[in-house]
Amino acid sequence: MDKKVTIYSKEICYYCTMAKKYLDKQGVDYKVVNVSKHPEEMEKMIKATGYKGVPQLEIGEEWVVGYNPKQIMKKLKSIE
Structure with a gap:
């Protein structure tokens, strides 16, 4: 699946690892x-986004703040 997705993270971040x-x-x-x-x-x-916390995912031109699989999938489907 070739999507324009960027994940903003830090090295020591449990939820960043989960999102990846x-x-x-x-x-x-x-x-x-x-x-x-x-x-x-x-x-x-x-x-x-107005938020400092990570992970944040830039999916297409939209953002998902935090590790939220339902939102991530919704945004991924919107750019198919």
């Missing part, structure tokens, strides 16, 4: 951005 495993299980290709190493990407994320 979920995407792997669904066969979704995604890009990982470590916001600890790329503060400019963290600013982009905060500007887009």
Whole structure:
């Protein structure tokens, strides 16, 4: 499944790991951005959503804040 998906995460983040495993299980290709190493990407994320916490997933042009499989799947289907 070729989707435009970016996951914003930190190295030590249980829910980030869960989100990545979920995407792997669904066969979704995604890009990982470590916001600890790329503060400019963290600013982009905060500007887009108003939230500092991770994981946040940019799916197409929409965002999912936190690890929420139902929302992730809904957004993935909307960009098919």
